[in-house]
Amino acid sequence: MDSELSFWALAVVQTLTFIAAAPLLAGWVQRVKCHLQNRAAPAVWQPYRDLTKLFGKRLVVAHNASWLFRATPYIVFGAMLMACAVVPLVVVHVPTAAIADVIVLVGFFALARFFTALAGLDIGTAFGGMGASREMMVAALAEPAMLMVVFTFSMTAHTTNLSVTTAYILHQGLLLRPSFLFALLALAMVAVAETSRIPVDNPATHLELTMLHEAMILEYGGRHLALIEWASQIKLMIYAVLLINFSFPWGIASEPTLQALSLGVLVVAAKLTLVGVVLVVWETVMAKMRLFRVPQFLGFAFMLSVLGMLTHVMLEGGN
Amino acid sequence: MEFAKLGLYNQAIILFAALALLTSFLMLAQARMLPLIFTFAWQGFLLTMVTVLVAMVTDHRDLYVSALLTFVLKVVVIPWLLYRLSVRLQMQYNAEQIAHPTLLLISGVVLVIFSYFVAKSIIHLSGLATRNIIAVSIAIELLGMLLMCVRKSAVAQVIGFMSMESGIFFAASVSAYGMPLIVELGVAFDILVASILFGVFFFHLRDSFGSLDVGQYNHLSEANGADAIDVRPVMASAHTPGDHA
Numbered sequence: 001m002d003s004e005l006s007f008w009a010l011a012v013v014q015t016l017t018f019i020a021a022a023p024l025l026a027g028w029v030q031r032v033k034c035h036l037q038n039r040a041a042p043a044v045w046q047p048y049r050d051l052t053k054l055f056g057k058r059l060v061v062a063h064n065a066s067w068l069f070r071a072t073p074y075i076v077f078g079a080m081l082m083a084c085a086v087v088p089l090v091v092v093h094v095p096t097a098a099i100a101d102v103i104v105l106v107g108f109f110a111l112a113r114f115f116t117a118l119a120g121l122d123i124g125t126a127f128g129g130m131g132a133s134r135e136m137m138v139a140a141l142a143e144p145a146m147l148m149v150v151f152t153f154s155m156t157a158h159t160t161n162l163s164v165t166t167a168y169i170l171h172q173g174l175l176l177r178p179s180f181l182f183a184l185l186a187l188a189m190v191a192v193a194e195t196s197r198i199p200v201d202n203p204a205t206h207l208e209l210t211m212l213h214e215a216m217i218l219e220y221g222g223r224h225l226a227l228i229e230w231a232s233q234i235k236l237m238i239y240a241v242l243l244i245n246f247s248f249p250w251g252i253a254s255e256p257t258l259q260a261l262s263l264g265v266l267v268v269a270a271k272l273t274l275v276g277v278v279l280v281v282w283e284t285v286m287a288k289m290r291l292f293r294v295p296q297f298l299g300f301a302f303m304l305s306v307l308g309m310l311t312h313v314m315l316e317g318g319n
Numbered sequence: 320m321e322f323a324k325l326g327l328y329n330q331a332i333i334l335f336a337a338l339a340l341l342t343s344f345l346m347l348a349q350a351r352m353l354p355l356i357f358t359f360a361w362q363g364f365l366l367t368m369v370t371v372l373v374a375m376v377t378d379h380r381d382l383y384v385s386a387l388l389t390f391v392l393k394v395v396v397i398p399w400l401l402y403r404l405s406v407r408l409q410m411q412y413n414a415e416q417i418a419h420p421t422l423l424l425i426s427g428v429v430l431v432i433f434s435y436f437v438a439k440s441i442i443h444l445s446g447l448a449t450r451n452i453i454a455v456s457i458a459i460e461l462l463g464m465l466l467m468c469v470r471k472s473a474v475a476q477v478i479g480f481m482s483m484e485s486g487i488f489f490a491a492s493v494s495a496y497g498m499p500l501i502v503e504l505g506v507a508f509d510i511l512v513a514s515i516l517f518g519v520f521f522f523h524l525r526d527s528f529g530s531l532d533v534g535q536y537n538h539l540s541e542a543n544g545a546d547a548i549d550v551r552p553v554m555a556s557a558h559t560p561g562d563h564a
Contacts, residue, residue: 172323176330178337299421300348306428307344311337314435315451316322 004095006256011085011096018084018241022233023047025240025272032280047233054226062123062219072119073220073227079112080231080238087241088166090264091253097163102150105162105238106143109194112231113139120216131215134291138200138212141298142193145186148305152183153246155312166245170252179316182308184247189301191239195232197279199289200297203232210288240275244268329448332372336452339365339489340431343462343482347427350414352474356401359478362459363393366485370492373449379496385488388507393485397514404518405474408525415472423469427462434458441494449493456493460486471534473524477517484510 027044034041061070083105085096100108117135120128154160156179157168193200196213206214217228245252251267253260289297322330342362349355367390374382405411417423431454438454445453463486466479488506491498498506525531 175323176327176334177322178334181334182337182341296348296420299424303344303424303428304341307337307341307431310428310431310435311340314431314454315333315337317451 003256007091007093007095010091010256010261011094014089014091014094015081015085015096018087018089018237019081019230019234022084022237023051023230025237025276026233028273029236029276029280032277033283036280036284047229051226051230054221054229055223057222059222059224061224064124065219066122068115069119069122069219070224072115073224073231075115076112077227077231079108080234083108084234084238086162087238088163088245088252089241090261090268091256092163092167092170092249093254094163097161101160102154102162102165103147103160106146106150109235110139110143112235116213116216116228119220123219125219127211127215127218131211131213131218134212135216138193138294138298141295141302142190145298145302145305146190146194148302148309149183149187149190152179152305152308152312155309156180156316162245166249166252167254169246170249170254177312177316179308179312180246182304182311184243186301186305186308187239187243187246189297189304191243192282193294193298193301195236195239197236198283199286200294202288210291212291237272240272240279241268243275244271326376328372328376332369332376332449333452335365335369335372336455336493339369340455340458340462343459343466344424344427346478346482347423347462347466347469348417348420350417352405352413352415352472353402353411355475355478356398356405359401359482360394360398362482362485363389363398366489367394369452369489373492373496376448377496381500382492382497384500385492385497385503388503389485389488392507392510393481396511397481400514400518401474401478404521408474408521408531410472410474410531413472415470415475417469423465427465430461430465431458434461445494447494447496452493453490456486456490458486459483459489462486471532473521473531473533476533477514481510481514 024044024047027042027047030046031041031044082100086094086100086102086105088094088097113135117132120132120135122128150160153165156177157165159165159168192198196203201212201214202210203213205211206218211218213232217225220228248271251264251271253264322333325333339362342358342365345358346355346362349358367386370382370386370389374380374386402411434457435454438457441453442450460483463479463481463483466482467476468479470476470479484506488503491503497503521531528536
C-alpha cells in the first residue's frame with residue numbers, strides 16, 4: 001500500500017518534471033540550431049523567458065471570438081498534460097499508464113488538434129481556415145501511420161500499456177528486431193510531421209504560404225498563446241521520450257530508490273540532449289517540402305509501419 | 320520460432336533480409352536516377368551480407384563464392400556500368416514523374432502479403448533456419464517486377480530487372496543454401512552480358528527514338544498517321560525542362 005502510494009507520488013512528480021522540462025528541450029534545440037547555422041544563439045532558458053513574458057501580457061481577443069476560442073488553449077494544454085502523465089520518463093512503472101494506454105495518447109493528440117483547428121476556424125480569418133485545413137490533411141495521414149507503429153510495438157509486447165511495453169523492451173535486452181527498426185523510423189517521420197518540424201512545417205516561420213500550425217494560432221496572444229506554445233513544446237518532448245522508450249530505454253529507473261531515480265534523470269537528460277542534436281542536424285540538412293509532397297512523405301511512413309508489422313509476422317515468427 | 324532465442328548471427332540475417340526488402344521499397348519511391356542506382360548497389364550489399372552470414376551459420380563453404388559473385392556483380396560492376404551509362408546519356412540528374420506514388424507503395428505492401436501467403440506452404444515443409452526469409456526473397460522479386468511495370472525510363476526498368484534477378488539468387492541461397500555453382504556462374508555471366516547489351520540498346524534506342532522514355536515509343540504506331548513519320552519534332556516538343564536530353 002505504501003509503495004503504491006509512493007508510485008502515485010512519483011507519477012505526479014514525474015508529470016510535473018515533464019511539463020517543466022519541455023521548454024528546456026525546445027530551448028536546447030533552438031540553441032544548437034543557431035550554433036549550426038552560424039547565428040548568435042539565445043540562452044537555453046529563452047523559452048521560459050518568452051512564456052513568462054506572454055503570461056504577463058494583457059489578453060486581447062477578437063470581437064467575434066466565441067467561447068470555443070477562449071476555451072481551446074486550456075483544452076489543448078490539458079490534453080497535453082494528460083498525455084505526458086501516461087508516458088514513462090524517469091520511472092518505468094507509472095500507475096497512471098494503467099488508466100490510459102497508447103491509443104488514448106493518440107486520442108489526446110487528436111483532441112488537441114481538433115480544438116486547435118476549430119479555434120482557427122472560429123475567428124473567420126482566411127489564415128485560420130487555411131491552417132486548419134492543412135493541419136487536418138497532415139493529421140489524417142499521420143494518425144494511421146502512428147497507430148500502425150503503436151500496433152507493431154504492442155504485437156510484440158502483447159499490450160498497449162506504455163509502462164508495460166517499455167518494461168518489456170527493457171527486459172528482453174537488445175535484439176535486432178527489424179519490425180522495431182521499421183516502426184521506429186516510421187515513428188520518427190510521424191513525429192516530424194506532428195510536431196510541425198522541417199521538412200513538413202517550419203516552426204520558426206510566419207510566412208503565409210508555408211505555415212501549417214502557425215496559421216491556426218495566429219490570432220492568439222497573451223496567456224492563451226503561452227499555453228499553446230507550451231503545449232507544443234510538451235508534445236515535442238512526448239515524441240522524443242516515446243522514441244527513446246521504444247528504441248533504447250536502458251537507464252530508466254525500474255524501482256523507486258534514490259540511486260535508480262537519480263541515474264534515470266541523468267540518463268534521460270543525456271538521451272534527450274542527443275535526440276535534440278539529431279533533430280537539429282536533420283532540420284539543418286533538409287529543406288522544407290512543398291505542401292503537396294507531404295502526403296508522399298507520410299505515405300512512406302505508413303508503408304514503413306505496415307512493413308514493420310509484416311516483418312513481425314513474417315520474420316519474427318509472430319512472437 | 321521465438322525470435323529472442325535466436326543467436327546474434329541469425330538475428331542479423333533476418334535484420335539484413337528485412338533491410339533488403341526496405342531497399343526494394345526505396346527503389347519504388349525513388350524518382351531520381353543516381354540515388355536509384357545507389358539504392359540498387361545497397362540492396363546488393365545487404366544480400367551479400369545475408370549470404371555471408373548464412374554461410375557462416377550453416378558452414379556452407381560454396382555460399383562464400385556465391386556471396387563474392389553477388390558482391391562483384393551487384394555492388395561493383397553493374398552499378399558502375401549503369402552509372403557510367405547514365406552519365407554518358409546525360410540523364411544522371413533526371414527525376415522521373417511517378418504517377419500515384421502512395422498507391423504504388425501500398426500495392427508493394429500487397430505484393431509482400433501475397434508472397435507471404437505463397438511462401439507459407441514452403442515454410443511449413445522446410446526445416447532450414449532461413450525458411451522465414453523465403454517470403455522476403457519472393458517479395459523482392461515481385462517488387463522488382465512492379466518497378467519494371469510502372470517506370471517509363473528504360474534504365475529504371477533495367478534496374479527493376481536486375482533487382483528481380485537478385486531476388487531469385489537470394490531465394491536460392493535462403494531456401495536451398497545456394498544453387499549448384501555451375502548454374503550460379505552461368506546465371507551471373509548471363510547477367511553481366513545482359514547489362515552490357517542493355518547499354519548498347521540504350522544508345523540504339525536513343526539514336527532511333529530520341530528518348531529513353533518507353534512511354535513515348537507509342538508515338539510510332541501507324542494509327543497516328545502522318546505525324547508518326549516525323550517523330551523527332553514530336554519528341555522534342557514533348558520535352559519538358561529536366562526531361563531526358
